[in-house]
Amino acid sequence: MGIPTRHFDALIIGAGGAGLNAALQLAGADLRVAVVSKVFPTRSHTVAAQGGVNAALANVLPDSWHWHMFDTVKGSDYLGDQDAIEFMCREAIPTVYELEHAGVPFSRLDDGKIYQRAFGGQSQNFGGDQAARTCAAADRTGHAILHTLYQQNIRARTHFFDEFFAIDLVRDAEGVICGALVLEIETGEPLLIESKATLLATGGWGQVFRTTSNAHINTGDGAAMALRAGIPLMDMEFFQFHPTGIAGKGMLITEGTRGEGGYLINKDGERFMERYAPRAKDLASRDVVSRAIVTEVKEGRGCGENGDYVMLKLDHLGEAVISKRLPGIRESSQIFAGVDPVIEPIPVFPTAHYAMGGIPTDRFGRVAMPAGHGSEEVVVGLYAAGECACASVHGANRLGGNSLLDILVFGRLAGKDIIEYVRENPYQRTVDSASLEQAMGRLRRWEHKGEGPTVQQLRADFRKCMEDHAGVFRTEEIMAEGYNKLCELRDRLPEVRLTDQSKVFNTARIEALELENMMDVGMSIAVSALHRQESRGAHSRPDYPARDDQTWLKHSLYYREGDRMDYKPVRTKPLTVESFPPKERVY
Amino acid sequence: MKISVYRYNPDTDTKPRMQDFEVKTFQGMMLRDALLEVKKQDESFSFRHSCGEGVCGSDGVNVNGRNVLACITPISELKEPIQVRPFPGRPVIRDLVVDMTQFYEQYRAVKPYLVRKDPLPEQEILQSPQERDKLDGLYECILCGCCSTACPSFWWNPEKFHGPAALLQSWRFLADSRDQATEERLDALDGPYKLFRCHSIMNCVEVCPKGLNPTRAIGKIKDLMLDKGV
Numbered sequence: 001m002g003i004p005t006r007h008f009d010a011l012i013i014g015a016g017g018a019g020l021n022a023a024l025q026l027a028g029a030d031l032r033v034a035v036v037s038k039v040f041p042t043r044s045h046t047v048a049a050q051g052g053v054n055a056a057l058a059n060v061l062p063d064s065w066h067w068h069m070f071d072t073v074k075g076s077d078y079l080g081d082q083d084a085i086e087f088m089c090r091e092a093i094p095t096v097y098e099l100e101h102a103g104v105p106f107s108r109l110d111d112g113k114i115y116q117r118a119f120g121g122q123s124q125n126f127g128g129d130q131a132a133r134t135c136a137a138a139d140r141t142g143h144a145i146l147h148t149l150y151q152q153n154i155r156a157r158t159h160f161f162d163e164f165f166a167i168d169l170v171r172d173a174e175g176v177i178c179g180a181l182v183l184e185i186e187t188g189e190p191l192l193i194e195s196k197a198t199l200l201a202t203g204g205w206g207q208v209f210r211t212t213s214n215a216h217i218n219t220g221d222g223a224a225m226a227l228r229a230g231i232p233l234m235d236m237e238f239f240q241f242h243p244t245g246i247a248g249k250g251m252l253i254t255e256g257t258r259g260e261g262g263y264l265i266n267k268d269g270e271r272f273m274e275r276y277a278p279r280a281k282d283l284a285s286r287d288v289v290s291r292a293i294v295t296e297v298k299e300g301r302g303c304g305e306n307g308d309y310v311m312l313k314l315d316h317l318g319e320a321v322i323s324k325r326l327p328g329i330r331e332s333s334q335i336f337a338g339v340d341p342v343i344e345p346i347p348v349f350p351t352a353h354y355a356m357g358g359i360p361t362d363r364f365g366r367v368a369m370p371a372g373h374g375s376e377e378v379v380v381g382l383y384a385a386g387e388c389a390c391a392s393v394h395g396a397n398r399l400g401g402n403s404l405l406d407i408l409v410f411g412r413l414a415g416k417d418i419i420e421y422v423r424e425n426p427y428q429r430t431v432d433s434a435s436l437e438q439a440m441g442r443l444r445r446w447e448h449k450g451e452g453p454t455v456q457q458l459r460a461d462f463r464k465c466m467e468d469h470a471g472v473f474r475t476e477e478i479m480a481e482g483y484n485k486l487c488e489l490r491d492r493l494p495e496v497r498l499t500d501q502s503k504v505f506n507t508a509r510i511e512a513l514e515l516e517n518m519m520d521v522g523m524s525i526a527v528s529a530l531h532r533q534e535s536r537g538a539h540s541r542p543d544y545p546a547r548d549d550q551t552w553l554k555h556s557l558y559y560r561e562g563d564r565m566d567y568k569p570v571r572t573k574p575l576t577v578e579s580f581p582p583k584e585r586v587y
Numbered sequence: 588m589k590i591s592v593y594r595y596n597p598d599t600d601t602k603p604r605m606q607d608f609e610v611k612t613f614q615g616m617m618l619r620d621a622l623l624e625v626k627k628q629d630e631s632f633s634f635r636h637s638c639g640e641g642v643c644g645s646d647g648v649n650v651n652g653r654n655v656l657a658c659i660t661p662i663s664e665l666k667e668p669i670q671v672r673p674f675p676g677r678p679v680i681r682d683l684v685v686d687m688t689q690f691y692e693q694y695r696a697v698k699p700y701l702v703r704k705d706p707l708p709e710q711e712i713l714q715s716p717q718e719r720d721k722l723d724g725l726y727e728c729i730l731c732g733c734c735s736t737a738c739p740s741f742w743w744n745p746e747k748f749h750g751p752a753a754l755l756q757s758w759r760f761l762a763d764s765r766d767q768a769t770e771e772r773l774d775a776l777d778g779p780y781k782l783f784r785c786h787s788i789m790n791c792v793e794v795c796p797k798g799l800n801p802t803r804a805i806g807k808i809k810d811l812m813l814d815k816g817v
Contacts, residue, residue, distance in 0.1 A: 039635075039637060039643075039645065040645075040687075040691070040730075042643070042644065042729070042730055043637050043638075043643040043644060043645045044643075045637075045638065045643070047638065047642050047643050047729075048638050048640065048642050048643065057710075096711075097709070097710055097711055100711040100712060101701075101703065101707050101711075101712065102700075102701060103700060103701030103760075103763070103765070103766075105719065105722045105726045105763070106711075106719075107716075107719065108714050108715065108716045108718075108719040109716070110715075110716060111713075112711075112713030112714055112715050113710075113711055113713065114711050137726075140642075140727060143642060143727070143729070144726060147726070148700075148701075151699050151700035151701075152700050154695050154698075154699065154700060155698070155700045186680055215637040215638040215639065215643060216636060216637045216638075216639065217637045249615075251639070251640045252640075328642075331641075332640060332641075335641070335659050335661075336615070336640070338615070454630065455630070456626075456627055456630065498630070499630060499631070500630050500631035502596055502598040502599065502631065503598055504596065504597050504598050504680065504681050505633050505680050505681040505682075505684050506631075506633070507626075507633045507634075508626075508630040508631065508633075511630075
């Protein structure tokens with residue numbers, strides 16, 4: 001076929017926290033590692049994480065990984081796998097120290113230790129007093145971590161393919177994944193990267209919703225690649241709406257604002273969270289706070305001319321605290337909402353923020369899928385980590401401060417597991433020409449000329465549909481209508497044409513490929529949500545308001561072929577401690 | 588509102604041109620919103636952008652002669668006619684997309700990572716809040732390139748002069764109480780170009796969208812060199 005080819009021990013797709021932490025392990029073990037990223041690595045969306053990363057360091061208040069584990073299991077509404085959660089909470093502590101040693105400029109306490117702040121859903125002693133578990137670098141923790149990881153990868157001489165877009169995974173004749181076809185954005189030329197192991201670390205897909213805290217690049221490319229490879233996506237109905245996006249715009253205002261003492265008020269000036277979560281109030285779990293805000297607005301207690309948002313009050317914290325601990329928030333509020341939080345409250349409303357679901361993996365980052373008869377098999381040579389993966393540590397609702405933790409812990413571990421895998425499988429498999437041809441087909445499809453709807457039109461319709469039909473509250477009626485609309489949109493996709501078919505830095509072509517990815521992922525959300533007839537975590541159904549552990553304490557699996565659903569049990573047995581059985585979830 | 592953007596596609600154009608678009612404005616509109624509107628009208632228009640909130644550093648452009656981040660530049664603050672061009676002094680790949688290779692090479696050249704020679708403690712390396720405060724105004728850099736591509740010294744010697752962004756990071760590590768490579772860092776900056784091409788023109792300070800001050804950082808490096816040299 002004459003496509004230029006490069007060879008590596010490991011291929012990592014995505015250069016956010018998960019990809020870069022994996023790359024660091026691999027480069028440190030002297031493996032040849034390639035990191036493919038559609039943007040320069042420090043533009044990856046990890047950079048936008050604000051509040052911090054959870055670890056039970058006990059620098060401020062007493063803490064233990066076991067309490068962290070309890071909070072995470074409860075936060076997940078008991079859908080998280082307890083072995084993976086125990087592992088993550090234990091690993092959090094050395095992981096944060098390792099990051100600090102790598103140079104992350106964490107804020108500090110007077111005794112020189114890492115600063116930790118309170119965040120939602122955190123408790124001491126299994127549901128007792130508020131804990132302070134979130135390690136922070138002011139309100140720019142993701143930026144500080146991502147830049148540090150990139151810097152350490154420079155030192156480790158990781159091989160970067162910056163501004164290369166991954167088209168599809170490729171396989172050998174036996175069907176084993178052995179690399180990916182990628183597109184160099186600058187030249188518009190394809191490149192085949194063959195590898196012994198491949199890690200998907202492509203992040204989330206908040207762009208499937210119209211109003212989102214997510215960046216333009218968060219289009220679910222890795223998740224869609226997995227779907228096209230016949231791998232199911234797990235727990236896709238669970239999508240987190242962050243309570244405090246800037247109203248009407250969606251930019252994130254960190255939960256750290258409430259951790260530092262800020263609180264929400266409605267048009268009557270009432271601190272309404274006291275009614276919804278008498279104990280934790282504004283630091284209840286995100287799903288709880290988001291539903292409360294939407295309910296306030298629906299019941300006519302919203303602020304502003306149209307009564308369509310609530311207010312986040314910070315002025316009582318004083319200028320000193322705000323400038324020291326929340327400087328980025330002050331800046332964003334001034335730029336995007338035209339308010340200085342030192343003086344007046346910030347208008348906020350829930351914004352599409354985080355995917356709890358994703359590519360199913362075990363706790364070593366190995367992609368795992370059902371193999372019939374209730375057993376599971378690892379997909380040989382394929383790994384996933386970070387937001388695109390589902391280990392599953394967040395279950396039905398993620399706690400603030402656990403996403404940076406997830407990407408770092410599982411990115412690192414996937415890297416370590418790949419080292420073992422490559423040692424045991426030292427020979428490169430041969431890419432099957434039919435598989436490569438199929439991947440090339442994805443590119444060729446966009447060379448079709450003629451009249452048709454534009455990418456922009458279809459994308460706008462699609463994102464609106466997702467927002468209207470898969471939002472905070474979901475009924476059978478709303479979702480069924482949404483599914484039908486999505487089917488129509490999916491049928492229109494083959495008619496879409498590019499008017500610009502030039503090669504050099506053609507962002508229209510990239511957006512077309514991203515739209516295909518988003519629509520596959522969006523459909524997995526809609527179908528999974530339609531099937532789950534209960535309310536759990538972020539999936540809230542007024543027509544089935546209760547959690548139903550009898551029927552639904554299980555993970556959803558969506559397959560692209562035929563929009564098929566399957567299910568698998570939750571792993572309720574931790575590694576070493578007693579299981580936390582499902583209980584009513586109150587804050 | 589009329590917006591005039593720089594167009595050049597090497598596939599089809601022999602030379603660059605400016606193209607006008609009519610764009611509908613709205614309350615709170617940013618320059619990035621206007622560029623997205625242009626792209627809606629003509630999908631062949633290319634520019635980089637991502638987070639939309641000034642933290643990823645993708646969408647640096649030159650508007651009316653000044654380097655800015657498009658996503659945090661309100662349209663209301665710009666004088667018409669609005670002219671949007673690529674960063675000055677960088678090779679243009681297409682439209683507003685420039686080749687930043689040399690900028691990144693200079694960044695990598697200052698070894699922008701913490702170097703620790705002592706054995707690592709089991710827990711964090713301690714750092715007092717006062718020591719940590721020295722990193723404020725340094726670590727926040729988003730590598731957008733607004734500063735270095737506004738710097739005449741970088742225009743003339745992009746292969747030899749590190750430029751303000753890289754030097755700001757050089758000082759970020761020199762200023763970090765945990766770093767143990769001060770001597771090596773200073774030695775590596777010796778010579779007439781890497782550091783000393785800075786003539787304190789201060790364009791970098793003027794344009795930094797994050798309000799950082801590379802000129803001051805460069806001054807501090809020079810002071811430290813003097814201290815160590817004596």
